[in-house]
Amino acid sequence: MYATNYHRASSVEDAVNLVSTSDEARFLSGGQTLLPTMKQRLAAPSDLVDLRHVAAMKGISVSDGSIRIGAATTHAEVAGSSEIAKACPGLAHLAAHIGDPHVRHMGTIGGSIANNDPAADYPAGLMALNATIVTNTRSISADDFFTGMFETALDDGELVVAVEITAPAKCGYAKFPNPASRYAMTGVFVAKHGDGSVRVAVTGAGSDGVFRHQAMEQALAQNFSAEALSGVAVDDSDLMADIHASSAYRANLVKVMAKRAVTAAG
Amino acid sequence: MGMEGIGARVERKEDKRFITGKGRYTDDMVVPGMKHAHFVRSPHAHASIRNIDTSTAMKMPGVIGVLAGDELASDGIGSLICGWMIHSKDGSPMNMGDWRPLAQTKVRYVGDAVAVVVADTKAQARDAAEAVIVDYDVLPAVTEAVDALKDGAPLIHDNAPGNLIYDWEIGDSAAVDAAIAGAAHVTRLDLVNNRLVPNAMEPRAALGHYDEGEDHYTCWTTSQNPHVARLVMSAFYNVAPENKLRVIAPDVGGGFGSKIYIYPEEIVCLWASKKTGVPVKWVADRTESFLTDAHGRDHVTTIQMAFDADNKMLAVKADTIANLGAYMSLFSSVVPTFLHAILYSGQYVIPAIHCNMRTVYTNTAPVDAYRGAGRPETTFALERVVETAARELGISPAELRRKNYIREFPYQTPVILCYDSGNYEASLDAAMTAADYNGFPGRKAEAEARGMKRGIGMSSYIEACGIAPSAAVGSLGAGVGLWESAEVRVNAVGTIEVLTGSHSHGQGHETTFAQLVAQRFGVGIDSVSIVHGDTDKVQMGMGTYGSRSGAVGMSAVVKALDKVEAKAKKIAAHLMEADEADIVIEGGQVKVAGTDKALGWHEVSLNAYTAHNLPDGMEPGLKEGAFFDPTNFSFPAGCHICEVEVDPETGKTEIVQFVAADDFGNIINPMVVEGQVHGGVAQGIGQALLEGTHYDPETGQLLTASYMDYTMPRADDLPGYTVSNTVTPATTNPLGIKGCGEAGAIGAPPAVINAITDAIGNNDLAMPATPQRVWAALRSAQ
Numbered sequence A: 001m002y003a004t005n006y007h008r009a010s011s012v013e014d015a016v017n018l019v020s021t022s023d024e025a026r027f028l029s030g031g032q033t034l035l036p037t038m039k040q041r042l043a044a045p046s047d048l049v050d051l052r053h054v055a056a057m058k059g060i061s062v063s064d065g066s067i068r069i070g071a072a073t074t075h076a077e078v079a080g081s082s083e084i085a086k087a088c089p090g091l092a093h094l095a096a097h098i099g100d101p102h103v104r105h106m107g108t109i110g111g112s113i114a115n116n117d118p119a120a121d122y123p124a125g126l127m128a129l130n131a132t133i134v135t136n137t138r139s140i141s142a143d144d145f146f147t148g149m150f151e152t153a154l155d156d157g158e159l160v161v162a163v164e165i166t167a168p169a170k171c172g173y174a175k176f177p178n179p180a181s182r183y184a185m186t187g188v189f190v191a192k193h194g195d196g197s198v199r200v201a202v203t204g205a206g207s208d209g210v211f212r213h214q215a216m217e218q219a220l221a222q223n224f225s226a227e228a229l230s231g232v233a234v235d236d237s238d239l240m241a242d243i244h245a246s247s248a249y250r251a252n253l254v255k256v257m258a259k260r261a262v263t264a265a266g
Numbered sequence B: 001m002g003m004e005g006i007g008a009r010v011e012r013k014e015d016k017r018f019i020t021g022k023g024r025y026t027d028d029m030v031v032p033g034m035k036h037a038h039f040v041r042s043p044h045a046h047a048s049i050r051n052i053d054t055s056t057a058m059k060m061p062g063v064i065g066v067l068a069g070d071e072l073a074s075d076g077i078g079s080l081i082c083g084w085m086i087h088s089k090d091g092s093p094m095n096m097g098d099w100r101p102l103a104q105t106k107v108r109y110v111g112d113a114v115a116v117v118v119a120d121t122k123a124q125a126r127d128a129a130e131a132v133i134v135d136y137d138v139l140p141a142v143t144e145a146v147d148a149l150k151d152g153a154p155l156i157h158d159n160a161p162g163n164l165i166y167d168w169e170i171g172d173s174a175a176v177d178a179a180i181a182g183a184a185h186v187t188r189l190d191l192v193n194n195r196l197v198p199n200a201m202e203p204r205a206a207l208g209h210y211d212e213g214e215d216h217y218t219c220w221t222t223s224q225n226p227h228v229a230r231l232v233m234s235a236f237y238n239v240a241p242e243n244k245l246r247v248i249a250p251d252v253g254g255g256f257g258s259k260i261y262i263y264p265e266e267i268v269c270l271w272a273s274k275k276t277g278v279p280v281k282w283v284a285d286r287t288e289s290f291l292t293d294a295h296g297r298d299h300v301t302t303i304q305m306a307f308d309a310d311n312k313m314l315a316v317k318a319d320t321i322a323n324l325g326a327y328m329s330l331f332s333s334v335v336p337t338f339l340h341a342i343l344y345s346g347q348y349v350i351p352a353i354h355c356n357m358r359t360v361y362t363n364t365a366p367v368d369a370y371r372g373a374g375r376p377e378t379t380f381a382l383e384r385v386v387e388t389a390a391r392e393l394g395i396s397p398a399e400l401r402r403k404n405y406i407r408e409f410p411y412q413t414p415v416i417l418c419y420d421s422g423n424y425e426a427s428l429d430a431a432m433t434a435a436d437y438n439g440f441p442g443r444k445a446e447a448e449a450r451g452m453k454r455g456i457g458m459s460s461y462i463e464a465c466g467i468a469p470s471a472a473v474g475s476l477g478a479g480v481g482l483w484e485s486a487e488v489r490v491n492a493v494g495t496i497e498v499l500t501g502s503h504s505h506g507q508g509h510e511t512t513f514a515q516l517v518a519q520r521f522g523v524g525i526d527s528v529s530i531v532h533g534d535t536d537k538v539q540m541g542m543g544t545y546g547s548r549s550g551a552v553g554m555s556a557v558v559k560a561l562d563k564v565e566a567k568a569k570k571i572a573a574h575l576m577e578a579d580e581a582d583i584v585i586e587g588g589q590v591k592v593a594g595t596d597k598a599l600g601w602h603e604v605s606l607n608a609y610t611a612h613n614l615p616d617g618m619e620p621g622l623k624e625g626a627f628f629d630p631t632n633f634s635f636p637a638g639c640h641i642c643e644v645e646v647d648p649e650t651g652k653t654e655i656v657q658f659v660a661a662d663d664f665g666n667i668i669n670p671m672v673v674e675g676q677v678h679g680g681v682a683q684g685i686g687q688a689l690l691e692g693t694h695y696d697p698e699t700g701q702l703l704t705a706s707y708m709d710y711t712m713p714r715a716d717d718l719p720g721y722t723v724s725n726t727v728t729p730a731t732t733n734p735l736g737i738k739g740c741g742e743a744g745a746i747g748a749p750p751a752v753i754n755a756i757t758d759a760i761g762n763n764d765l766a767m768p769a770t771p772q773r774v775w776a777a778l779r780s781a782q
């Protein structure tokens, strides 16, 4: 790790101001991606602005089916929240299966989505849940937020403050972990919304990050059951292939995990 | 057996220190004035070095020295050697390419050391290493052994045409071919034994300290055999003569073979300490460990097994290519030959055996012994082919094995080894009972009803441990003898120090070696200290690998104990005016049998040192040394049974039961032995299901250089184990011990793959059997 300057932000404004003082400054949330990258000398921020003590960015609130999760909320807090378990059980399940206990107690939802790793779990959840990402300047729909591998709609210095979700009628997440990293080799989040629409979002498999599977969404809107997916074809041409899994295998996993997610949603 | 003697489940003395963070490892060592080294390593798999420019790095903050290969060469530091000569079948010696501790003209794998920076802090050394400018002329690379043998493959060492190191054989080729031609059935398999990264928990480290006042060097290092390190560094690398070089291997956090060898880094740290005038420490980070620790396995094998009409084995023929990486590591040549090829008789009566072995250079990390070393490769080939043959012949795999087991001992195989003792059927029966083998069809049907595919597989492995005797290994090309030494020092107050040339890096010697003394003299293990890992304390030793610490190392202790016991009895007989033959030592007392005369053990030792009243002519003191050189290997063997369930939708395998029924001969501490089996099986399952090492075939970059891509077994990947022992004592050492350190890693992989292939109905399945591979194999079977 190269030497860097540490700052503890006290508010959203403070964080945004601190980061704007240098071109090479970065937000630090749980540090579960940023710090390993710095240790390997693949990133060398001049300044780190720690977000974990900004009160407005922490905690979970649920009222009348509206869920708000502060960006600096850890995976363990989401996984352990009884309110989330009730309003959006698929999301609690997702958070409970990120990494290991150490990672879950440090890593945060804001850091995860800002990083938008193509194998991260949250992007699938937020896209299927039609979440809104609230930043210091605007609100962005999940569909618009995740723009590609490690790419988001965030501008330089823009800060994710919170994530807002309307509780779905039903939802479920099924993940097939990469045997080595335990990130998603394929993860599928399925949500049936109050208006009867269904969203199916896939992570870990797409060659350009998280994506929605329209054919599955249509099939499930007609008939929300695992069998409804049997006839749906998964095209492997846009799927990732690497030393761990071919695109054909990932295509199979997309379907199998989608069915399991539907079953989990109940 | 006493409470703490042979056979007792004594808790490990050393664990308190390890689990409370009080262990003292090489990186914990601090010497006044100590500075830090960082190595400049090749980012290319194969390249000529045009120029190394250290001028910018030299001016960086904190930098004390930047040293490269030319300086090392002009100081007369030698090239790294392979310590076991193998001759090709045409009589020519193996082609050993030059391995400079710091590359001068060419780099041959990603991670090859090119220069070293010594600086005040680790970070400064690393900063300056980034500023060393190496001008490379990148050459084409080759990573797979089979490709390296092809016409037109990049030439890695000029003196190894076609990248061939040796083309060696053993056994009667004509007899084997005749048997195959006349056989009622021949089973043939093409197999790959996947390359593994050892991944000891503690990375390699070295601290070199040149003391100018004494003209003496000290090296703290992560070694399984500090005396061998001293010998090789003085005799071959010209670091310093043995009397001016002390090597200390303090607590070492796992080795699995990878810490047997002497690597460039410890040589360079010692030399750099003299050059720069400061003690120099280097500690590998995990990436360096992945790139530069000697890897294991990496064989490509075609095996054939021939049967007569009565399903009796007639012959085995194995043709293997082994990838030794970019350089020949210290024992790399012997692993594919005398630790692999001569095991092809397995547990069976096989009249004709032939193995051909070609070893080759590639642009990858050096490959050497890794837990099991050669024997897992043999066992995998043999036990996969036996199980496959049973399926082809339509008979039960257990019965095919039973029909062909060796039953009379000693048994001379056609390929050098002579097994002294064993009872293979006893292990098979024990394993089948423990696994409820006969109840399997019911469990399979039940799984089927849940949509899961269940399979069962076994392996009957044998290994050769306690590698020896010295004269025999010498005649086969070894550069060293393979005995062990011990010294037993009884202090005046009766406490005891045992100095051993064996080295413990997780095996529990501080407990198990002390149990030998407790057994002999009835003293508590708390009053016995085991001293190891320091060339200034222990006179000489060959170290720990090949499951040799029990069979060879403990046997040396036993011989020294015999001498101490004899002298103590003489002293006691003299003091109590009794006949020496009537003296017995038990419960910490030295007694005259059949009387109430007795002395405390400490009274005898005190008398030995006061020397006021010793038998005529006896020297004072109570301290004896011994060397033990066994007359043969020992032959642990056993039967492992694995039962799996495969999820046909994802290809994911779950091991639902794993049974190990082993024969390790006599056992000193059953708990420690179980721990060795658990760890070994975990590594065997790791090889079979999880661990794959991938180099990019074009660039030679290691793609699995971290745990993000290299699947280390985790607790939730592994089942509970059912382990048991049958005992046929070894006849070639006084304790009847056979060795247990590697069995798990040897026996497990074929059992696992036999189980999965049984479950999915497709025998074509490579290791590691990842979900993707199992899924693909299932689909192609349908």
Ligand SMILES: Cc1cc2nc3c(=O)[nH]c(=O)nc-3n(C[C@H](O)[C@H](O)[C@H](O)COP(=O)(O)OP(=O)(O)OC[C@H]3O[C@@H](n4cnc5c(N)ncnc54)[C@H](O)[C@@H]3O)c2cc1C
Pocket (backbone or CB within 6 Å): A026, A027, A028, A029, A030, A031, A032, A033, A034, A035, A036, A051, A071, A072, A075, A097, A098, A099, A100, A103, A106, A107, A108, A109, A110, A111, A112, A113, A114, A115, A119, A120, A121, A122, A158, A159, A160, A161, A181, A182, A183, A184
């Ligand atoms: C061993 C291990 C296993 C893991 N397994 C999984 C897994 O199975 N599934 C999974 O999804 N993830 C996994 N992760 C990732 C982890 O869960 C974190 O979510 C992820 O590392 C990012 O979150 P963080 O809070 O640690 O962010 P940081 O590492 O602190 O930051 C990541 C990036 O986001 C930026 N950033 C952080 N917060 C904000 C913000 N509020 N606004 C704008 N930008 C911001 C930072 O500047 C940085 O560029 C794993 C990580 C590790 C180390």
